[in-house]
Amino acid sequence: MMDGITPEAARHILPAGPGKVVGRGVARIEDGPLLRGEGRFAADVNFPRQLHMRVVRAELAHARLLRVDASAARTMPGVVAVWTAEDVAExxxxxxxxxxxxxxxxxxxxxxxRDRLRYVGEPVAVVFADDAYRAEDAAEMVVVEAEELPVLLDATAPPAEFAPGLDTEPTVVRKEYGEVGAAFRAAHAVVELELSVGRHSGVPLETRGAIARYDASSDVLELHGTAKKQHWNRDEIARLLGRPPNGVHLFEGHVGGGFGVRGELYPEDLLVCAAALRLRRPIKWIEDRREHFVATNHSREQHHRIRAAVDAEGRLLAIDDAFFHDQGAYVRTHGARVADLAAGMLPGPYRLPAYRVAGHFRLTNKTPAATYRAPGRFETTFVRERLMDAIAHRLGLDPVEVRRRNLVAAAEMPFARPLDTLGTDIILDSGDYEGLLDKALARFGWDAMQEELAARRAAGECVGAGLAFFVEKSGLGPSDGVRISIDATGAVELVSGAASVGQGVETVLAQICAEALGVDYARVRVVHGRTDRIEFGNGAHASRVTVMSGSATWEAALAVREMALETAGTLLQLPPSELTIAEGVVCRADGATGPSVTLAEVARRMGPNAPEMRGRTPGLTAERWFWSDHMAYPYGVHLAQLRIDRGTGAVTVERYLVANDIGRAINPVLVEGQIRGGFAQGLGGALFEEFRYDPQGQPLSTTFADYLIPTIAEMPVVDVLIAEDAPSPLNPLGVKGAGEGGTNAVGAAFAAAVDDALRRPGAVTSLPILPAQVRRMLDGAA
Amino acid sequence: MKPAPFAYHDPRSIEEVLDLLASLDNARLLAGGQSLMPMLNMRVAFPDHLIDLNRVEGLTGIMEEGGSIRIGAMTRQRDIEESEVIRARLPLLAEALSHVGHRQTRNRGTIGGSLCNLDPSAELVAVATALDAVLEVQGSAGIRELSIHDFPVGFMTPALAPEEMLTAIRLPVPPAGHGTAFTEFARRHGDYAIVSAAVLLVLEGSRIARASLTLGGVGAGPLRLRTAEAMLVGGAPSEATFGAAAAECAGIEAMSDPQAPAWYRRRLSAVLTRRALETAAARAAV
Amino acid sequence: MSDAMHDLTLTLNGQAHAIRVEARRTLADALREDCGLTGTHLGCEHGVCGACTVLMDGQPVRACLLFAVQAEGRAIRTVEGLAKGGALNPLQRAFAENHALQCGYCTPGFLMLGTAILETDPGISDEALVEALSSNLCRCTGYANIARAIRAAADAMSTEGAA
Structure with missing residues (x-):
């Protein structure tokens, strides 16, 4: 049996090739309300008698908190309460x-x-008032007295004191295998680089929001505006507030983009819940954009000092990396996860006999950091692929050739590394890396392009091309469940423990369900992100939904199908094996005319009052779970062609290709959308976006005029090659996640292409690549 | 990000506006709102009184009179950009406007609002400076005229008394044989420029008879490159002349910030000046 | 200083809405909180993201950069006015058919921007379309499908018009 596939599902592996609805770019079932302005995003949720919460935030990056004076704020019109740390001490x-x-x-x-302010934006007090405007008026009146302390803004600087007996390096993530020292002693050459990635993050277009309501009549606390991890958050909110989990329910409406940052448990989520319980009124909090830039998780900032030992042919013998991860002021819900992912995923697609990494997980006086689309991989793909380019340069090899020599071969799959990440052993489940590289080079016209670029350079243009290979991970377990029910009208409801952050989860799960059941996918209602509808769930993150919830959907739908055929067989007096379901009707599988019965009728016959159901659990319904101990690893390659304006240093992308093998595309149009949108975010991190701070730790990127998200004018045409050459053997659908491959290698590919245009190998050592830096590189300075 | 309270005034005539300005403390004029509204929402501006100019009669319109074009202060940027008169007579203004924000923000943004906001990078301030604009300023004592060169008196501070308002701008139409060009560099399309260059060249035969060079974004206000202008006048519109004039940018004082240090602003100034000169000369020659 | 209330009548999608608001209430908040039209979204409240784009007298404007008191007497159109009788209009259909939305948060703003383009400049050049759309931010799609949808709607409408 394949790891991850239950015996039941192994009988029903989804056949290759497009199905009736799976594998087709059908229209989304989510779009109607979103196009009509009938969506229900966090700010659209309102309850009678609600109060608005406004957060008073620290204005100093590091200070001893002396006193918070809320007396003036408490007397402002419309104010019901003002809380400081003392009010939430428990x-x-x-x-x-x-x-x-x-x-x-x-x-x-x-x-x-409580006693210290550790970053600008840290919540210090909260105001509750009857109107959002008045809450903000009162928040301005809260006086925070604090004594400034020296700030720490550089994670490569020696750790300082966090609190008595604790320094600002909570842990060092270490992983090692093989004979690293011996490899370096025996190396033909040692290549050494120092590289850094700038601080940026998901920045969804909808800011966060949280609306809590306590229903005393049923003793239930509700939290609305949630995302991503409802069940874990429910359990924690219940624990932290001293309530049973079954007395707390989280609801997910529409979610205006997640990208890793939304749906984690933040201070504001607990504050609205505590206030709803204590003030006995619904509490609404909507983050504003300036708050978002200093309050919601940052990501990415790392500094790597990396060395590679290679043989005379450019084959990797060992990598030794020390990196410094700028976590910001606190450890949040992810713990050290991003540093752990960086350490585990750095080797990527290459054979690597020996490896040692030390990830220094360090705190600074900045907004805390956590995951953002392709966490730990955007960073380490940049580092690893810079390293491969440097090896190619050192040995006089072509950058494509040096990669070919090191890629894990298809015949070596599954390929186990003596490494783990996210608590799972890293076993690359399937892949034909070199096959995809060849396809991508051919699609891009790589060789012909090189000649064209040479001609343009000879004519004075500053043009170049580069590529970067990546390995993603997806389908993090351990489990997810789906319950599918068909009601007496034939309508299908699918309840999942997954969440949706706007990526098309409902459509994809409906497609899988419809394929198995033989119904119209548009008639499948998908319920997600609601703890009152399903007891357990692991949410939407780590590109896990299609793999985990998709597989659970497949199994549950097959189970319902089996039940329907059995009942229909009794009704039609035919063996179930001779029946099938088409467009919601159970009929003969051989196409011969004959008796048939609708799923609606079957469901009615399985109702609680039907005589034949006596003694059995009624309902045309089944719940199935899917478990997986190992992740599925999608992979791909990014190819970039760009030109540089010698006058300004501006980089213009001329052509770009993302080739990505995701095992199987349930909906290729949505997959392309994920890849293109992911690219846009990678483009931001590679050229535009950065959270900057002044020397006092004051954030300089707190508006959309300072934090530069690419507009349509900055977006090049992006070609997407979706490959399905290496289905995952770990699930019955063969799928791997598609959410992060578009982002993963953008920084790395741009760095290579800018080097190439400048004719200066290794020139780019940091992201984002800024025009002033490029202008300086054109002058020949570092 | 909700504005603090203020009293709202919605006058219909210039006289009413002037009366309000004379009688109210801490009042601000609201034009297109594309800069002031964000400042209000972010609570970095706290006026007690907001005087809305959007329904005031007599502040809009584009008219050619004498050798100048007069534009009412509340004329929308998009109306100016689309105006046949402007496209024909002051193409430099139309070209610069295409860089001001986006089509959508230009639907609301006004020429007077942009000039009075005096952002160091504002395209319209640079163009007005390049074209030697004259501003009509009205107060209780009547109308006075003010050269654009005397308008900025500090960082984002215009030479307006609290009871005065800008009512119109007059832009002299350059003589026949001229060419203009506007170039700028911004990180993204529609952003405020890091540096912009507005150039006017008047050719007589094969000689440059008049040159006007203005940089935006390098300092607190627009920077007119008088030395470079003097170098150009009398010379031939050649690569060498333009190169020498642009090289003058190496000596200018420039602001510094993390994304654009002073050396980079100087480099951009030289590059953009040269490109604008070449384009303007080509246009003049047509 | 005064926080006097203002009685206004806004004309929204052809219907009159009488509301009572402070002068400082933005048009966006008035639409959402006082008139129940929550389809207009707030993404930044400082005029950069364009999520709150509505049409005022036919022109796209940012509703976070206007006060409600300024909109009296003007014809305001929002995303709720696009679908007639619940049926998606050609632009909305083109968005669905071209996968021009993912999370849907920026979508109402882009739909209103696109509506203005279709009404005033249906034959818009590619370059001008990029310029016009660059006023709004989308964090999910990478934009290509949004431009494609608007182009497809323009084509569909010109075909319908010619037929």
């Missing part, structure tokens, strides 16, 4: 999810700052 700090790393607890964030 609420424990925000916890983190399970991790093998020990000793992080003292670094967790209190819901309101």
């Amino acid at each position: 609420i424990p700090p925000i916890p983190f999810r399970a991790t093998k790393v020990r000793g992080l607890e003292p670094y967790c964030q209190p819901v309101l700052a």
Whole structure:
């Protein structure tokens, strides 16, 4: 049996090739309300008598908190309450999810700052008022007295004191295998680089929001505006507020983009819940954009000092990396996950006999950091692929050739590395890396392009091309469940423990369900992100939904199908094996005319009052779970062609290709959308977006005029090659996640192409690549 | 990001506006709102009184009179950009406007609002400076005229008394044989320029008879490159002349920030000036 | 300083809405909170993202950069006015058919921007289309499908018009 596939599902592996609805770019079932302005995003949720919460935030990056004076604010019109740390002293700090790393607890964030202010934007007090405008008026009146302390803004600087007996390096993530020292001693050449990635993040277009309501009549606390991890968040909110989990329900409406940052448990989520319980009124909090830039998770900032030992043919013998991960002021819900992913995923697609990494997980006086689309991979793909380019240059090899020599071969799959990440062993499940590289080069016309670029350079233009290979990970377990029910009208409802952040989850799950059941996918109602509808769930993150919830959907739908055929067989007096379901009707599988019965009728016959159901659990319904101990690893290659304006240093992307093998595309149009949209975010991180700070730790990127998200004018035409050459053997659908491959290698590919245009190998050592830096590189300075 | 409270005034005539300005403390004029509204929403501007100019009669319109074009202060940027008169007579203004924000923001943004906001990178301020604009300023004492060169008196601070308002701008139409060009560099399309260059060249035969060079974004206000202008006048519109004039940018004082240090602004100034000169000369020659 | 209330009548999608608001209430908040039209979204409240784009007298404007009091007497159109009787209009259909939305948060703003383009400049050049669309941010799609949808709607409408 394949790992991850239950015996039941192994009988029903989804056949290759397009199905009736799976594998087709059908229209989304989500779009209607979103196009009519009938969506229900967090800010659209309102309850009678609600109060608006406004957060007073620290204006100093590091200070001793002396006093918070809320007396003037309490007398402002419309104000019902103002809370400081004393008012929430009983609420424990925000916890983190399970991790093998020990000793992080003292670094967790209190819901309101207690003795220290550790970053600009840290919540210090909250105001509750009857109107959002008046809440903001009152928040301005809260006086925070604090004594400035020296700030720490550089994660490569020696650690400082966090609290007595604790320094600002909570842990060092270490992984090692093979004979690293011996490899370096025996090396033909050692290549050494120092590289850094700038601080940026998901920045969804909808800011965060949280609306809590306590229904005393049923003793249930509700939280609306949630995303991503409802069940874990429910359990933690219940624990932290001293309630049973079944008395807390989280609801997900529409979600205006997640990208990793939304749906984590933040201080504001606990504050609205605590206030709803205590003030006995619904509490609404909508983050504003300036708050978002300093309050919602940052990501990415790392500095790597990496060395590679190679033989005379350019084959990797060992990599030794020390990196410094700028976590910001506190450890949040992810613990040290991004540093762990960076350490585990750095080797990527290459054979690597020996490896040692030390990830220094360090705190600074900046907004706390966590995951953002392709976490730990955008960073390490940049680092690893810079390294491969440097090896090629050192040995006089073509950059494509040096990669070919090191790629894990198709015949070596599954390929186990003596490494783990996210608590799972890294076993590359399937792949034909070199095959995809060849396809991508051919599609891009790589060789012909090189000649064309040479001609243009001879004519004075500054043009170049580069490529970067990546390996993604997806389908993080351990489990997810789906319940599918057909009601007496034939309508199908699918309840999933997954969440939707706007990526098309409902359509994809409906397609899988429809394929198995033989119904119209547009008639499948998909329920997600609601703890009141399903007891357990693991949410939407780590490109896991299509793999985990998709596989559970497949199994549940097959189970319902089997039940329907059995009941229909009794009704039609035919053996179930001779029946099939088409367009919601059970009929003969051989196409011969004969008796048939609708699923609606079958469901009615399985109702609780039907005589034949006596003694059995009624309903045409089944719940199935899918488990997986290992992740599925999508992979791909990015190819970039760009030109540089010698006068300004501006980079213009001329052509770009993302080739991505995701095992199987349930909906190729949505996959392309994921890849193109992912590219746009990678483009931001590679050329435009950065959270900057002044020397006092004041954030300089707090508006959309300072934090530069690419517009349509900055977007090149992006060609997308979706490959399905290496289905995952770990699930019955053969799928791997498609959410992050478009982002992963953008920084790396641009760096290579800018080097090439400048004719200066290794010139780019940091992201984002800014025009002023490029202008300086054109002058020949570093 | 909700504005603090203020009293709203919605006058219909210039006289009413002037009366309000004379009688109210801490009042601000609201034009197109594309800069002031964000400042209000972010609570970095706290006026007690907001005087809305959007329904005031007599502040809009584009008219050619004498050798100048007069534009009412509340004329929308998009109306100016689309105006046949402007496209024919002051193409430099139309070209610069295409870089001001986006089509959508130009639907609301006004020429007077942009000039009075005096952002160091504002395209319209640079163009007005290049074209030697004259501003009509009205106060209780009547109308006075003010050269654009005397308008900025500090960082984002115009030479307007609290009871005065800008009512119109007059732009002299350059003589026949001229060419203009506007170039700028911004990180993204529609962003405020890091540096912009507005150039006017008047050719007589094969000689440059008049040159006007203005940089935006390098300092607190627009920078007219008088030395470079003097170098150009009398010379031939050649690569060598333009190169020498652009090289003058190496000596200018420039602002510095993390994305654009002073050396980079100087480099951009030289590059953009040269490109604008070449384009303007080509256009003049047509 | 005064926080006097203003009685206004806004004309929204052809219907009159009488509301009572402070002068400082933005048009966006008035639409959402006072008139129940939550289809207009707020993405930044400082005029950069364009999510709150509505049409005022036929022109696209940012509703976060206008006060409600300024909109009195003007014809305001929002995303809720596009579908007639619940049926998607050609532009909305083109968005669905071209996968021009993912999370849908920026979508109402782009739909209103696209509506203005179709009404005033249906034969818009590719370059001008990029310029016009560059005023709004989308974080999900990478934009290509949004431009394609608007182009497809323009083509569909010109075919219908010619037929």
